[in-house]
Amino acid sequence: MDNVTDAAAAFAHPYYPVTAALPHYVANKNSVLSLLVFFGSIISFVVFTAVAGARNAYPQLTVPDQLTVAWFSLCGFLHCFFEGYFILNHKSLASDQSLFGQLWKEYALSDSRYLTSDPFMLCVESFTVLVWGPLCWAIVITTAKRNQLRYPFQIIMSVGHLYGVVLYYSTSLIEFYSNGVSHSRPDFLYFWVYYIGFNAPWVIVPAIILYQTTIHIKRHLTDRADVVAKLNRIDGIMGDKSWQTYVPQDEEKKTS
C-alpha cells in the first residue's frame, strides 16, 4: 500500500515523460507573469549596466559593439548565475520555491531533464558555468577596452554556443524519434515557444557573430600583409628602415 502511494506521488507532476520520478515536486507559488517580470527586470538591469559601463570606458563605442556587449553580458549573466543556480541546486530543484528555482520549474515543462539531474545536462551545464560564463564576461571587457583578443574569444564562444545548442536539441530529439520518449510537454507553448523558441537565439546570434568575426579576422589579416608591403615600399622611397619596427621580420616570413 505504501509503495502504491509512493509511486502515485512520484508521478504527480506536470512534466514529460509522465513516468519521470519527481517525488519531491512542489507546484510554483508565484504566477508565470510575476516570474517573467522579475527575470526580465534582472536581465535588463545587468545588460543596461554592462553597456553603460562599456560606454563609460570607451565613449566612442559603436552601436554594433554596444550590441556585442549587450549580448555577451546577457549570456554571461545566464551562464554564471541562472545556470550556476541549476548546477548548485539540481537535486532539489523540483521542490525549489526561490525565484530562480520557480523559473527553472516553469522552463522544465519544456525539458524535464533539468529536474531529473540528467547526466548529459549536468556535463554541458557545468562546462557552461565554469568556462563559457567567464569567457562571455572576458568578451565584454575586451570589447570595452578595445583589446583585439575579443575577436578570437568571440569565435570560441560562438562555436561553444552553436555546438552546445545542436547537442542540446539533438540528444533530446533522438530519444523522441528512437524511443518515443519526450522530455517536453507537447503543448505549443512548451515545445515551440519554450524549448525551440527560447533556445533559438543561441543558434541565430552565434551564427551571425561567427560569420562576421571570421570575415573580419580574415580581411584584417590579409589587409595587414598589404599594409606591410606598402610600408616596405615607403622604406624604399624614403631610404629609411624606421617603419620596419612595426613588422617583425620573423613574423612576416610566416604569414605573408
Place this chain on the structure above:
Amino acid sequence: MDNVTDAAAAFAHPYYPVTAALPHYVANKNSVLSLLVFFGSIISFVVFTAVAGARNAYPQLTVPDQLTVAWFSLCGFLHCFFEGYFILNHKSLASDQSLFGQLWKEYALSDSRYLTSDPFMLCVESFTVLVWGPLCWAIVITTAKRNQLRYPFQIIMSVGHLYGVVLYYSTSLIEFYSNGVSHSRPDFLYFWVYYIGFNAPWVIVPAIILYQTTIHIKRHLTDRADVVAKLNRIDGIMGDKSWQTYVPQDEEKKTS
C-alpha cells in the same frame, strides 16, 4: 527456456557493462596487430599525401605549417571516413567483420557506447562527420593556399575538438560515479591506453593550436592597428592621402 538462451546469448560478449544487450556480437577474426598495421598504413598514406600535396602547392611551407597540415589531414580522415563508417553502420557494428568494423569492436572494449547505438554518441558523431570532417580538410587547403581563413577555422575546429572530448569523457565518467555503470573494461590497456590515451591527443593538440592561434590573431590585429596609425601619420608628413587606400575609413573606426 528460449528466453534464457536468448538472454545468455545477449550477454556473451567481452564489453562493459556486462549487461549491455549485444545479441549480434561476433568476435573479430583478425588479430589486433594486423588491424593496427592496416590502420597505421592508411593513416600514414593519407597524412603523407596531404603534406606532400601542400608542399607541392606552396614549396616554402614551414615545418609548423606542415605539422598543421599533418594534424588536420589525420583528423579529416578519421572524422569523414572512420567515424563516418560508424554513423553508417552503428546498428550492425557488433557483428561487423570489415577492417573498420573490427577496429571499432576493438576500440569499443574501452567504450561500448559505440556498439549500442548510444544516442549521445550518435549526436556527437553525426555532427563530427558532417561539420568537423569537412572543416579539417578546409584547414588543410587554406594552409596550403596561404589563405588567412585558416586562422579562424583553426580556432573553430580546436574548440570543437576540446568541447567534444570534454563531453565525451564527462558523460561517461558521470555515469560511472553516479550509477556505477562503466562503458569501459577496467583493464589498464582498455581504460588507460584506449579510452584515456587515444583521446588525449584531442585535448593536448587542440589546446596548443587554440592558444597559439588566439595569440597569433591578437598580435597581428593589434600590429595592423599600429601600422595603420603610422600610415596616417605619414599622410600628415607627406600631405598625400594615397596610403589611405589601404585603410578603409569605416573599417578603421570600428577596430582601432
